[in-house]
Amino acid sequence: xxxxxxxxxxxxxxxxxxxxxxxxxxxxxxxxxxxxxxxxxxxxxxxxxxxxxxxxxxxxxxxxxxxxxxxxxxxxxxxxxxxxxxxxxxxxxxxxxxxxxxxxxxxxxxxxxxxxxxxxxxxxxxxxxxxxxxxxxxxxxxxxxxxxxxxxxxxxxxxxxxxxxxxxxxxxxxxxxxxxxxxxxxxxxxxxxxxxxxxxxxxxxxxxxxxxxxxxxxxxxxxxxxxxxxxxxxxxxxxxxxxxxxxxxxxxxxxxxxxxxxxxxxxxxxxxxxxxxxxxxxxxxxxxxxxxxxxxxxxxxxxxxxxxxxxxxxxxxxxxxxxxxxxxxxxxxxxxxxxxxxxxxxxxxxxxxxxxxxxxxxxxxxxxxxxxxxxxxxxxxxxxxxxxxxxxxx
Amino acid sequence: xxxxxxxxxxxxxxxxxxxxxxxxxxxxxxxxxxxxxxxxxxxxxxxxxxxxxxxxxxxxxxxxxxxxxxxxxxxxxxxxxxxxxxxxxxxxxxxxxxxxxxxxxxxxxxxxxxxxxxxxxxxxxxxxxxxxxxxxxxxxxxxxxxxxxxxxxxxxxxxxxxxxxxxxxxxxxxxxxxxxxxxxxxxxxxxxxxxxxxxxxxxxxxxxxxxxxxxxxxxxxxxxxxxxxxxxxxxxxxxxxxxxxxxxxxxxxxxxxxxxxxxxxxxxxxxxxxxxxxxxxxxxxxxxxxxxxxxxxxxxxxxxxxxxxxxxxxxxxx
Numbered sequence: 053x054x055x056x057x058x059x060x061x062x063x064x065x066x067x068x069x070x071x072x073x074x075x076x077x078x079x080x081x082x083x084x085x086x087x088x089x090x091x092x093x094x095x096x097x098x099x100x101x102x103x104x105x106x107x108x109x110x111x112x113x114x115x116x117x118x119x120x121x122x123x124x125x126x127x128x129x130x131x132x133x134x135x136x137x138x139x140x141x142x143x144x145x146x147x148x149x150x151x152x153x154x155x156x157x158x159x160x161x162x163x164x165x166x167x168x169x170x171x172x173x174x175x176x177x178x179x180x181x182x183x184x185x186x187x188x189x190x191x192x193x194x195x196x197x198x199x200x201x202x203x204x205x206x207x208x209x210x211x212x213x214x215x216x217x218x219x220x221x222x223x224x225x226x227x228x229x230x231x232x233x234x235x236x237x238x239x240x241x242x243x244x245x246x247x248x249x250x251x252x253x254x255x256x257x258x259x260x261x262x263x264x265x266x267x268x269x270x271x272x273x274x275x276x277x278x279x280x281x282x283x284x285x286x287x288x289x290x291x292x293x294x295x296x297x298x299x300x301x302x303x304x305x306x307x308x309x310x311x312x313x314x315x316x317x318x319x320x321x322x323x324x325x326x327x328x329x330x331x332x333x334x335x336x337x338x339x340x341x342x343x344x345x346x347x348x349x350x351x352x353x354x355x356x357x358x359x360x361x362x363x364x365x366x367x368x369x370x371x372x373x374x375x376x377x378x379x380x381x382x383x384x385x386x387x388x389x390x391x392x393x394x395x396x397x398x399x400x401x402x403x404x405x406x407x408x409x410x411x412x413x414x415x416x417x418x419x420x421x422x423x424x425x426x427x428x429x430x431x432x433x434x435x436x437x438x439x440x441x442x443x444x445x446x
Numbered sequence: 447x448x449x450x451x452x453x454x455x456x457x458x459x460x461x462x463x464x465x466x467x468x469x470x471x472x473x474x475x476x477x478x479x480x481x482x483x484x485x486x487x488x489x490x491x492x493x494x495x496x497x498x499x500x501x502x503x504x505x506x507x508x509x510x511x512x513x514x515x516x517x518x519x520x521x522x523x524x525x526x527x528x529x530x531x532x533x534x535x536x537x538x539x540x541x542x543x544x545x546x547x548x549x550x551x552x553x554x555x556x557x558x559x560x561x562x563x564x565x566x567x568x569x570x571x572x573x574x575x576x577x578x579x580x581x582x583x584x585x586x587x588x589x590x591x592x593x594x595x596x597x598x599x600x601x602x603x604x605x606x607x608x609x610x611x612x613x614x615x616x617x618x619x620x621x622x623x624x625x626x627x628x629x630x631x632x633x634x635x636x637x638x639x640x641x642x643x644x645x646x647x648x649x650x651x652x653x654x655x656x657x658x659x660x661x662x663x664x665x666x667x668x669x670x671x672x673x674x675x676x677x678x679x680x681x682x683x684x685x686x687x688x689x690x691x692x693x694x695x696x697x698x699x700x701x702x703x704x705x706x707x708x709x710x711x712x713x714x715x716x717x718x719x720x721x722x723x724x725x726x727x728x729x730x731x732x733x734x735x736x737x738x739x740x741x742x743x744x745x746x747x748x749x750x751x752x753x754x755x756x757x758x759x760x761x762x763x764x
Contacts, residue, residue, distance in 0.1 A: 129582055130684040133677055141604075142471035155581050159679050162586040226580050255571050256580055257683065 070387050072146025078379065078386065079119045080104075081139030083160075084152030084175070088126035090282050092312065092364060093152050096175050097122045099347075099368025100150055100375070102354035107372075113379045114386075121145065125156060127256075132156035133163065140167050147172055147391055150194070150371050154178040154228040155256075157191075165190045170388050172378070172395050173371045173421065177201065177305070178231050179446060182419040190388075192395055192414070194371055196305065196422045198228065199235030200444035201327055205277060205302040206239025208325065208427065209247070213275070213300070218249045220273035220299070222264060222288055224280055225253030232279040232304055249273050254284060265291035278303040282312065289316035302326070305425075309363040310334035313430055324430040327444075328437060329410050329422050330367040333360055335435045343404030370405035374398065374412050374421060395421075409441035420445060461612055465605050474604040474676060475716055480611035481672040482696060482712035487615075487622050488665025489697040490708060495626055496658035497638030498547060502559035504690035505566035506663040508680075509536040510670025515583040515680045516576060518590045525585075525592050525675045529614070532671035533664045540663020544656035563690040567682040582681025585674065611672050618665060625661070634658055666693075689715075695744060699751055718743065 072079040086094045104118040112118060121143055125131035132151065139145045140163075147170035151157050154176040164171045165188045174181055177195030185191070209217050221236065223229035233251065237244045250271035252264045261284055268276065269292070276299040278288045285307035292299070293316075301324040303313075308326035311334070331338050331347070338344045347369055348360040358365055379386060381394035398421060400412040412421045423445040428435040465473040485507055493499050510532035517523040517531060543562065550558055570577035577583065585591065592606065601609060625631055633654045636644035645651050674680045696711025722739045 128681075128683040130677070130679060130681050133679045137474065138471050141474075142469050155681075158581055159584055159681070162584050163678070166587050225574075255568075257567075257571075 070146065070385070071144045073116070073386055076116055077119045078113065078116045079121065079143065079145045080147055080149040080375075081136070081143060081145035082120070082122040082148060082150050082152070083125045083132045083135035083139070083156065084122060084150075085127035086122075086124035088128070090127035090153070092282050092309070093127075093175070093306075095358075095362050095364025096150060096152055096368040096371070098355050098358060099351075099362075099365035100372035101368075102350050102358075102365070103369040103372035104376075105354045106350045107376055113376055114384055118376075118379075120149070125153075127153055127156070129153070129155040129159035133159050136160040136163060140164070140169050145169070146386070147388065149173060149375055150175045150368070152176075154231075155226055157181065157193075158227060161188055161191050168388060170391050170395070172391065173375055175367075175371070176228070178227055179235075180227070183446065185416075185419050190392060192392075192419050192421070194374070194421050196327070196329055196425050196444040197235075197420055197446055198231040198304070199238070200423070200446055201305060201425070202232040202235030202237075202279070203239035204327060204425070204427070204442065204444065205325070206236050206244075208302075209275065210240065210243065214243070217247055217275050217300075218271075218273045219247050219275040219277060220249060220268035220271050221251040221277040222261070222268060222280060222284075223251065223253050223277075224256050224284065226256055228281070228306075229253065229279045233277075236277060236279075254280075256281065256284075261287050262291050265297075266295060269295050269297045273299060275300045275302070277301075278307060280304070280307050282307065286312060286315050289320050293317035293320040300325075305329070308435075310435060311359070311362050311364075313435070314433060318433065321430050322432075326428055326430070326435070327425040328428050328435065329407055329425045330363065330370045330405055331407055332363045332435055333366055334363065335428075335437070337437060343406075346404055366405050370403055373403050373405055374400060377412075407437070407441065418445070458616075465608050470602065470604045473608050477604070477608040477611040477676050478673060479709075479712045479716045480608070480615045481669045481676060482693070482715050483615050483708050484618055484672065485666045485669035485693050486696045486708040486711050487619060488662040488669070489693055491622060491626065491634075491665070492658050492662035493694070493697055495631060495638065496634040496655055498655060498658065499552070499556045499694070500559040500659075500662070501556050501690050501694055502543075502562035502566075503662070503666045503693045504685045504687065505562045506536045506540060506666035507670030507673060507689065507693075508566055508570075508685035509539055509663075510667030511674035511680045511684060512570060512577060512583075512670075513667070514671040514674045515585060518585055518588055519583050520576075522590060524590045525588075526610070529668055529671045529675075533668040536667020536670065537660045537664030540666075541656055541660035543663065544659025547659060548652055548655055560687075560690070563687050567685060567687075570682045578681070580682055582679060582684070584679050586678040588678075591675075591678070607676050611676065614668065614672065618668065622665075630654070630657070692718075699747070714747070 082097055084094055084097045085091050101120050104120045108117040123135040125135050150173050152175040157174045157176050171191045173194040176193050177198040179197045179199045181191055181193035221233055223233045240247050250268055252267050254261045254264050265288055278285050303324050303326050305327050310332055313321055331343050333344045347366045351358045351360045351365055377400050378394040382390040396414050396416045398412045398414040403412055407426055410424050414421055424441050425444050426437045426441050427439050428437045485503055489503050513532040513535045514528040517528045518525055547555055571579055633649045636649050637651050637654050641651050692715045696715050699707050699711040
């Protein structure tokens with residue numbers, strides 16, 4: 053009898069000690085806008101899911117298949133909270149991976165950290181997810197920090213048009229847009245006061261931003277920063293075009309997917325500047341690139357109805373590639389602590405879905421996985437990268 | 447009578463023991479159902495007994511939820527003490543809303559209250575210092591949460607939330623039952639059935655209509671406070687327009703019965719997405735089909751439920 057109990061206890065500690073890890077599977081959970089206004093970003097989760105399926109078909113990670121559960125929150129943080137609760141308390145996930153959206157991630161951060169559940173490679177570039185690890189040791193983001201992105205646009209303006217630039221900024225009035233704006237201001241430094249002539253925020257749940265764009269045009273600016281999301285970015289281009297306004301446009305990474313940009317009036321979009329870090333399959337420069345070819349193959353096989361030119365899908369695959377690396381590094385019997393150790397010791401230079409020269413690099417005190425990017429310019433219906441890879445490390 | 451007492455006791459027993467076989471997550475979901483039950487009870491007082499339809503009860507829940515969140519996050523008030531305060535604040539706003547409602551009836555009143563539900567979620571966005579704007583307020587990890595972490599009285603955090611919510615729901619049910627059986631309830635029904643006759647019999651029509659609004663909104667405020675405590679997070683999207691619609695649907699289901707109907711309506715609000723996904727095998731990751739089936743299930747229920755309830759009444763006749 054004693055032996056039986058000892059065996060049972062042994063089996064429990066060996067097999068069942070880590071939630072979400074069985075002998076044959078690792079369960080990961082996520083939440084993101086599969087429906088609603090921001091549904092374009094669902095590509096991140098679908099791309100990641102497709103890459104996991106691709107890895108599973110090749111034997112999985114250390115013999116375990118990845119079971120990726122992702123739930124719809126329609127970009128509503130109240131629903132992200134409920135989803136994450138379900139994933140942790142009902143579905144017993146090993147870790148949360150690539151939860152989409154700054155507000156959603158902010159809303160679940162306390163809960164996930166109290167539960168000691170790794171929340172890794174969140175699809176947000178809000179600086180706090182990389183900076184505040186002392187308070188939130190279980191959380192780490194993935195995208196280049198928004199504040200640094202804003203700074204890069206400022207630097208570009210200072211280099212190319214420091215004297216004449218009069219800048220108007222459209223920003224989403226939450227932590228996402230404000231982070232970008234703050235970085236942009238810091239990048240301009242002493243010139244911020246004279247260079248920025250107008251900033252106008254919009255509410256992420258509003259339906260239309262026509263009046264905001266008109267207000268920005270009326271400021272007499274010749275440069276427009278669009279720090280927006282999805283349809284609002286499109287509206288900014290459309291209304292600028294309607295008003296006959298032709299400023300030099302800077303559009304932030306998340307809002308600049310080729311699939312979104314082609315919808316904009318091209319006379320307005322022409323010459324717009326953004327950054328990139330993941331390979332955009334719609335960019336001619338990457339035609340025939342091994343990573344893009346692989347992504348296309350995976351999309352065809354594992355994303356029914358998915359478009360091979362959707363940059364969100366490739367971004368999701370890039371995140372999933374890093375996740376698989378981190379899981380491998382967590383060893384044969386992964387633990388939650390082991391995973392956090394792995395994601396804070398990343399040194400990945402071979403991610404096929406990232407722009408050449410962009411590496412995934414973290415240390416326990418530098419938690420910004422993607423901290424180098426390249427500038428790109430919209431020209432004749434597609435993005436053209438220019439200049440070398442530059443640092444976006446805070 | 448004996449049968450009824452038996453039924454109520456059985457229901458209590460089931461309610462008390464239910465969390466044992468359920469997972470932590472389902473337990474907290476059922477706690478949320480308890481909050482909806484309270485809101486629907488309040489709506490029952492207003493719409494069922496005073497004949498005033500409100501499409502804006504989600505807004506009163508929002509008032510309660512934000513009262514709790516702001517008191518906990520910024521003034522260090524323990525969660526349980528915020529509940530009565532939330533009820534009083536929402537009740538006061540309900541009384542104010544009841545004043546213009548005196549001049550409105552039927553469709554006009556429904557649309558005016560709908561306006562409240564549409565307009566209110568935009569207010570927290572305006573005062574983002576106080577309310578956290580569209581990022582909302584996270585209460586999780588607040589030291590003013592009762593039963594958080596190791597739990598309280600041997601209950602886990604979620605079991606405590608369940609017990610708290612359903613105890614208050616039970617208490618408020620008794621209060622509503624007593625109120626509606628008293629002079630207050632009789633006056634409400636008199637005004638509902640004929641304002642002229644009621645006034646002629648000496649019932650102060652305006653007083654009772656406004657009071658009904660206040661009581662009803664106070665119930666919604668308590669419901670919103672409990673909702674915020676359960677979810678530990680509020681944002682403008684926590685109380686969307688749809689919530690007001692669902693509450694009315696829940697109340698309409700509830701009118702025919704009593705407390706049972708309110709529970710049924712509350713269960714429906716919480717589990718409709720699961721019903722659509724699990725029973726009808728609809729892929730809820732697609733927006734179109736999900737919304738369509740929500741609507742279809744609701745229409746179906748509205749058609750079937752009155753028949754079921756009538757049948758139940760005929761069968762239970764001695």
